[in-house]
Amino acid sequence: MNEDLFARGLAKGSQTKVINVGRGVAASAGKSLSEVLGVDKPFLVVADEHTWKAAGAAVCRSLQEYGQVAEPMIYPGYPALYASYDHCEEIKARLAKTGATGVAVGSGTINDLVKLASGELGQPYGVVGTAASMDGYSGFGAPMGVGGVKVTLPCPAPAVVVFDYDVAAAAPRSMTASGFGDLSAKLPGGADWILADAVGVEPIDPLAWELVQSGVQEALSQPAALAAGDPDAYEGLVNGLLLSGLSMQVYEGTRPASGAEHYFSHLWELDHLGADLEPPLSHGFKVAIGTLAMTAFYERFLERDFSALDIEAAVRAWPSWEELEADIRSKMDGPLAEKGVKETAEKYVGAEGLRARLGSVAGNWPALAKRLRAQLLPFAELQERLGLAGAPTKPEDIGLSALDVKATFPKAMYYRSRYTVLDLAREAGWFDSLVDEVFEGSYWA
Numbered sequence: 173m174n175e176d177l178f179a180r181g182l183a184k185g186s187q188t189k190v191i192n193v194g195r196g197v198a199a200s201a202g203k204s205l206s207e208v209l210g211v212d213k214p215f216l217v218v219a220d221e222h223t224w225k226a227a228g229a230a231v232c233r234s235l236q237e238y239g240q241v242a243e244p245m246i247y248p249g250y251p252a253l254y255a256s257y258d259h260c261e262e263i264k265a266r267l268a269k270t271g272a273t274g275v276a277v278g279s280g281t282i283n284d285l286v287k288l289a290s291g292e293l294g295q296p297y298g299v300v301g302t303a304a305s306m307d308g309y310s311g312f313g314a315p316m317g318v319g320g321v322k323v324t325l326p327c328p329a330p331a332v333v334v335f336d337y338d339v340a341a342a343a344p345r346s347m348t349a350s351g352f353g354d355l356s357a358k359l360p361g362g363a364d365w366i367l368a369d370a371v372g373v374e375p376i377d378p379l380a381w382e383l384v385q386s387g388v389q390e391a392l393s394q395p396a397a398l399a400a401g402d403p404d405a406y407e408g409l410v411n412g413l414l415l416s417g418l419s420m421q422v423y424e425g426t427r428p429a430s431g432a433e434h435y436f437s438h439l440w441e442l443d444h445l446g447a448d449l450e451p452p453l454s455h456g457f458k459v460a461i462g463t464l465a466m467t468a469f470y471e472r473f474l475e476r477d478f479s480a481l482d483i484e485a486a487v488r489a490w491p492s493w494e495e496l497e498a499d500i501r502s503k504m505d506g507p508l509a510e511k512g513v514k515e516t517a518e519k520y521v522g523a524e525g526l527r528a529r530l531g532s533v534a535g536n537w538p539a540l541a542k543r544l545r546a547q548l549l550p551f552a553e554l555q556e557r558l559g560l561a562g563a564p565t566k567p568e569d570i571g572l573s574a575l576d577v578k579a580t581f582p583k584a585m586y587y588r589s590r591y592t593v594l595d596l597a598r599e600a601g602w603f604d605s606l607v608d609e610v611f612e613g614s615y616w617a
C-alpha cells in the first residue's frame with residue numbers, strides 16, 4: 173500500500189523523484205543517489221559525528237562505488253548543530269569550491285542546511301535520514317536562524333530521500349518520540365481540514381489527504397515497540413513522516429500536515445521555549461503538547477450538539493472587525509499582534525458569511541461529528557501512547573504550566589489565516605467556555 177502511495181505522491185509532487193525506504197538501505201544508498209543526482213559531479217556528504225557513525229561512513233562507501241566523493245564535512249556532535257544561516261553559507265562555499273552535489277546524512281538541522289545551501293545554488297541534493305524525528309525530510313523550505321530570528325526560507329525538497337529503518341531504530345529514543353509527536357499532530361490537524369472543507373474555506377485535496385492520513389492511525393499504534401528500538405515498528409512511523417512531507421509537496425502548502433496544534437509549537441518557539449536546553453527542545457515535543465491541547469478541545473467541542481446551535485443568536489453576538497481587532501491586540505504584542513491582525517482579517521466574515529458557515533456545519537452535523545470522532549484519538553489514549561513513546565504528556569514536561577497552554581489558545585487562533593476548529597468555536601460563541609473546560613476538567617491532572 174505504501175509503495176503505491178509513494179509512487180502516486182511522487183508522480184504528482186514536483187520536487188522529490190525517488191524515495192528509497194527499507195531495512196538496510198543505507199549501505200546501498202549510492203545507487204539511488206547516483207541515479208537521481210547523476211555522477212558527473214562529485215558527492216559531498218554533510219553529517220555530524222553522530223550521524224556519520226550512524227550512516228554517513230556507510231553512505232560514503234556506497235557512493236564511492238558509483239562516482240567521485242569529496243572529503244566529507246563532519247560537524248561536531250556536541251553541542252548540537254544549530255540551523256543558522258552561517259552554517260548554510262559554509263556548506264554552500266564548500267559545495268561551490270568542490271563543484272559537488274550535496275548529500276545530507278542526518279535529521280532536521282543537517283537536512284535543512286544542505287537543502288537551503290543546495291537550493292540557493294540552484295542544484296538538487298539528496299538526504300539520508302538518520303532519525304524518525306519530524307516530517308520535514310521530504311518537505312520544501314528550511315527553518316533557519318537569520319540574525320537572531322527564526323524564519324522559513326524557501327528552497328526545494330530533496331530530489332532523493334533514503335531512509336533505513338535499522339538506522340532510525342538505532343537513533344536516540346527522544347528523536348523517535350519527537351517524530352511520534354509530530355505524526356500525532358496529523359489527527360487534530362486533519363480534523364481542522366475536515367472543518368475548513370465543511371465550511372467551504374479550504375476544500376480537501378483527495379490525494380494530499382490520502383498521502384498524509386491513510387497510514388497515520390497505524391503508524392501511531394506501536395509506541396512501546398518504537399521506544400524499544402524494534403526496527404519492524406519503524407516502517408509505519410518513517411513512512412508516515414515521509415508521506416506527510418510528500419503531501420505538502422503535492423499540495424504546495426503545509427495544510428495537509430498541520431493545523432492549530434502546530435501554532436502552539438510555533439508560538440512557543442517564538443518565545444524560545446527550551447532553546448537553551450542541550451539538545452534544544454524539539455519541534456515534535458512542542459507539537460505533542462499542542463496536539464494534546466487540541467485533542468482535549470475537540471473532545472469538549474464534540475460533546476456539544478452543533479445542530480442545536482441558535483445561529484441567529486450567534487450572528488447577533490458576532491463582533492465587528494474593529495471589536496475583533498481590539499481583542500487580538502489585547503492578547504498579542506508587538507509584531508505578533510500585527511501578524512495576528514493581518515492573518516485573522518483573511519478569515520473574518522461578516523454576518524452573511526457567518527450565517528452560511530454555521531448553517532453548513534449545523535445542517536451536516538451528525539455526519540460531520542461522526543467523521544471527526546473517527547479522525548481523532550481520545551485524549552487519554554493519545555496521552556498514554558505519547559508517554560509510551562517517550563514523548564511529553566503534560567505541559568510541565570516541556571517547561572510550561574497549564575495556564576501557559578491556556579493563554580496560548582487565543583494566540584493560536586489568531587496566529588494564521590488557516591481556518592481551524594478554534595475559529596469555528598469562536599464563530600459559534602463557544603470559544604472561551606470550551607477553553608475553560610479544557611483546563612477545568614481532569615485533562616492535565
Ligand SMILES: [Zn+2]
Pocket residue numbers: 306307354357430434455459
Ligand atoms: Zn511538524
